[in-house]
Amino acid sequence: MDNQIICADALDGLRSLPDGCISMCVTSPPYYGLRDYGIDGQIGTEQSPAAYIARLTEVFREVRRVLRDDGTLWLNIADSYAGSGKGLWSRPVAEQPPSKQAYLQETGSVPADMPVMWDGIKPKDMIGIPWMLAFALRRDGWYLRSDIIWNKINCLPESVSDRPTKSYEHLFLLAKSRSYYYNSDAIKEPITDSSRARYEHGRSEDNKYHAFCSVQTINGSDYFERMQGRETRNKRDVWHISTNSFRMNGHFAMFPEKLVEPCILAGSAAGDTVLDPFFGSGTTGAVAKRLGRRYIGIDINPEYCRKAQERIDEIPEPILREEE
Numbered sequence: 001m002d003n004q005i006i007c008a009d010a011l012d013g014l015r016s017l018p019d020g021c022i023s024m025c026v027t028s029p030p031y032y033g034l035r036d037y038g039i040d041g042q043i044g045t046e047q048s049p050a051a052y053i054a055r056l057t058e059v060f061r062e063v064r065r066v067l068r069d070d071g072t073l074w075l076n077i078a079d080s081y082a083g084s085g086k087g088l089w090s091r092p093v094a095e096q097p098p099s100k101q102a103y104l105q106e107t108g109s110v111p112a113d114m115p116v117m118w119d120g121i122k123p124k125d126m127i128g129i130p131w132m133l134a135f136a137l138r139r140d141g142w143y144l145r146s147d148i149i150w151n152k153i154n155c156l157p158e159s160v161s162d163r164p165t166k167s168y169e170h171l172f173l174l175a176k177s178r179s180y181y182y183n184s185d186a187i188k189e190p191i192t193d194s195s196r197a198r199y200e201h202g203r204s205e206d207n208k209y210h211a212f213c214s215v216q217t218i219n220g221s222d223y224f225e226r227m228q229g230r231e232t233r234n235k236r237d238v239w240h241i242s243t244n245s246f247r248m249n250g251h252f253a254m255f256p257e258k259l260v261e262p263c264i265l266a267g268s269a270a271g272d273t274v275l276d277p278f279f280g281s282g283t284t285g286a287v288a289k290r291l292g293r294r295y296i297g298i299d300i301n302p303e304y305c306r307k308a309q310e311r312i313d314e315i316p317e318p319i320l321r322e323e324e
């Protein structure tokens, strides 16, 4: 597929693509009830979490169709609080959809007219959107393979004093098939000093893993012997990444290039096509181009599509390394 940005609703844009034309997808859909992107047909402003999950499940079903059989989906998503007074919840009660008005007119008890589809979720409750979505996708046929925690090392303070500040988001790795393309070597991470000492001496410098020394044989060969001299290890599932570096006027929900980079490196080879059906400022396209991949982006907002194209055009064509 050629590089392209499709300015359309995600579902319509995906339906215009043929089966199996995409190698991998990395994306961050609009979070539930958090932002008004000011455009008809936007996702994230549905009347209930269930409606939001159903809509995203339909979009990702179409993503699965356009993925190659060995393709993966890397899905960045965060939670929302019911009736938090933030984002869409901060609009006056009269402007809220009827289902939300019930929450905002908090009386201390669950309002009688609370729609049943909210399923017991009360104002102030963490809704649990990420896992609701992950389970819905799994039920829909995806293989749920990893829950990577993005630890936002410079997260913004929150004006709360009755719970810890939220400082992480989820990045789910889902696969179309049981067996899929995953280049673990491309994203290996350096081993820690204590691991190095453990491999060399059978224990860490501070003796912390002394008990572990007795487990000499793992997978039929001497574990420490095998690990000696190694400088890297399989990437872990907590990623410590600051929130952003790129800025685009008028877009407030970009994910950082550093979050997207390992997904593309592990999920595709040079020349492969990477999809993002919620393209926004084009972060996925920018990283894909820099890493020598092709991209297809979809976004409902024409202004974002135009600016994303400008952003990507400024990136020089990559010089591919020999092994690629």
Ligand SMILES: C[S@@+](CC[C@H](N)C(=O)[O-])C[C@H]1O[C@@H](n2cnc3c(N)ncnc32)[C@H](O)[C@@H]1O
Pocket (backbone or CB within 6 Å): 008, 009, 010, 011, 027, 028, 029, 030, 031, 037, 041, 042, 043, 044, 251, 253, 254, 255, 256, 277, 278, 279, 280, 281, 282, 283, 284, 298, 299, 300, 301, 304
């Ligand atoms: C969280 S932002 C994605 C940001 C992107 N990852 C980046 O780094 O810039 C979600 C995007 O989804 C878009 N969007 C909202 N509803 C949509 C829909 N129905 N179809 C396609 N795009 C939609 C919004 O315009 C917004 O740009």
